[in-house]
Amino acid sequence: MEVQTVIRPRFLTALGAMLLLMAFPTPNRASGVAEPFRAACEAYAAGDYAQAARSFAALARTGPAAGVFHNLGNAEWMCGRRGHAILAWERAHWMDPYAANTKANLRFARHQAQLPSPDLAWYEICSTWLPVPLWAWLAFLAFWLALAMMVLPGVRRWRKADWHQGLAAASLAVFLLTVPALVGVYTRSRMGVVLAPDAPLRLTPTREAQVLFRLPAGELARVERERGSYLYIRAANDAAGWLDRAEFSLIAAP
């Protein structure tokens, strides 16, 4: 019994530490981007929006961060490239759903461009409550914790306690709650932004195909299929058709 009382806290501590270490492996604090970031901000403040947009875009390629994308959106907007600006703000919102300024800019852009707000399903709305990677880590933690709390007391011959079952039930509930959000994250990852103004939506994935609609720059759409250099997308009001890949970009582009 003494052995068990010693082992149990040590085991739990080790398990918790391991999960915590695994929970945040991806994000890294911006270390080498501070100076270029400041230079790009200065270019923006000086009115050199094109240079600022180039600098922010380079920063976003090397180390995507919410602040970088937010500023990239501002610079692109000032350069008159609405599609690219909305894409950058959508990416900033994807990374940091709590950024009020980014949300305000998206509202501003849609108001200015007379674009409809994205029509999200309920599970997609749920998925915006937390940063995207956190849902996966939360599900990971909750699932294995629930499983561990169901398995470990028997395996480790711990004395049966209510909190074992309580923790298992709570973890399982959390996991089940994360499942719709994970589905929402996945479906949102198939959404993208039309970059080119008046982008033609074609009947077939060919350059000579009949143009069904023309989508304004900045409109959100979902990718349903891919074929060659064309994407079959569905925009607001069920406007669906084939769009050239070069005129569209996914928000969660790899």
Next chain:
Amino acid sequence: MGLMIHRSRSRAGGQPAAHGGPGTKGLHDASPFRPACPLSTGAASPGARSRQAEGARRLLRTGVFRASGALFCLVAAWLFLSSLTARGQTPTNLVPAAAARPGATQTQPPAAPILNQGGQIIIAPPGASAPPVMDPQMAALMQQAGMDRNVVVTAEFDPPVAVLGQRITYRVVITAMIEGVALPDPLPVVPGLVLTPAGRGFNYGMTGAAMQPRTTMNYRVDATHAGAYVMPSYNASANGRSVRVPEARLTVLPPGTPLAQQPLRLLAEVPDEECYIGQSVPVRLVLVDTGNHQVQALSQPVIRGDAFMAEQALNRQSREVRSVNGRPVQAYLLPMLVIPIKEGRHAFTGQAYAHLLRGPAAPGLGAAMDTVLLDSDPAWLTVKHLPREGELPGFTGAIGVFHVDPPKPSATEIKVGEPLTLSVTVRGEGNLTRLVPPRIERVRDWQAFPALADASGSLQIQLRGAAVFTYTLIPLNDQSRATPAIPFSYFDPRRKTYVDATIPPVPITVLPSPAGAAPVAELARANQGGVDDPDLAPNEREPVMTGLAEQPGTVWSSLRPIHTCGWFLALQAVPAALLSGLWLHDRRRRHFEQHPELVRKAQARRRLRRHQRELRRAAAAQDAAGFVAAAINAFRALSAPVEGANPDALVCADVLRALPVAEREGSEGRLVRQLFAAAEARQFMAGQVDAPSVLALRPGVEALLEKWRSRL
């Protein structure tokens, strides 16, 4: 333009001829009791008609029958004429037959010709060689006739003879709806002439009984030198069909050549001072009639310019006498309101239809009206943004000079929770028609609803010279003594400053509420923060772009969702393996708990392997004592699972007991005893072990150990 109805007295009966025309008698004869209207029964015999007329006259003595008969005849005549008009016949063709009826009474003809809207003579004076006239009532009915579908195209230069440098207009009129008219772009090139698109308008004219749509397109013409020009004929499109625009001729005279008649010219007069975006700037379209064109009116004014919106001003069309080249001429003034929407110096042009009275061909004949689309030269205005400095609270875009009448509450004594209506009248000059009611800021004791703007039309507000806003207020407690002051200010463009015109509070007596009213008011205050103005709701605010982020934030390796990455899926194997290992370990442990002999046997094997290694080392080193100890320990280890005891506690008898009986009594038993005896002799008698003899036992010991181990 309106129909002129001549009233005359019948010669025969002395009764007023309400219809006043030659056909009136025939219409009176047509009673509802006759088989048909005389217009359609002109072949009946005179005798029969006389008898029928006599009977009808008796019945028509009563007013009811007379009125119903007249009404019936009117309707019948209208239906009949409509059917004929639809077949393409002109009603004027029918009039002679009706007028030539026997017994028809001739009324007194008018002294001057009476014209319909299309300029046709309806009633001619005596002696005039006019076409047969018709009943004015019929003419009135004709005005509801259909459209003339014939497309006629005319083209002209206005004036056809001009002096070099003079304003010249190339005008094309097509009798079709404006939506269906298209001219080639560009027009045919005439060397020496530069044509620039100018006004484009649409109106209706009358051709006989039919309305005629007329689309007019003006082009400004600049001639480079004097001479005769011909705009060739070309094709245009009207109502989907190709039509031919006829050629037009222009003669441009050298500068200084006097002209017989000056053309009409439309001017846009603007104020000299600068104006502001959103300001209602009064401008005037002026038509100077220097050539005695008998201008009657101006209509359909339009302001064209990207930087301006136009608003119909209160149409006080007027005329005045102006001096042009020392000669007094008539000028027609049409006021307009222009609202600038862009900063900078911008131009606009005005256009309007001039209604001209074309002179009669001969004295005594009626004149015809004609309409001509005119457009003005560009007028320039300098537009500025309203200054940010000095803006006062309550400014909602009012530009001009205003003053606020004392507010009028719907009651001076109300109870808590009851609505109070406050009417505010703003008078003055400026953009009164576009005035936005000032908001009521958050007030503590009142629930305020957004003001209702003046629903009256623009012209009505201009006529009244005031806009009325209506606020609805609900007192939330009986501590209120007056309505809240409503901040309001306007920008005075003459003084170039903002002026405060705050709507003052109005004393009100608020009584305690009846039961139930107070909670409603409290609830409203709790929900709305005291103001029910949706403009103050965050969702309704005008969105603005925010500034830059100050920090780049957390850097991610990829935007892709991690649960779709392979490494994340592979990571799931770690806890799975951990838990699986723990589970398997537990199963194994439980198995050993249920079968302890397995543990002992395994321990015996491990010990045996160790002691065997010691035994071999001792034999190799010719260490007889070590050999004996290792051999005895190996025997003890092999005996321990059988005895269920610690191997170190076993003695020779215990080991022998673990051997089968045959082996115990045989050579194996002897071997064991020899080894134990050697060990005891060495331990208890301090004797030396005979090394060669003991070491010679090694093959037997090895064989016994192997045999014994195979039995475990």
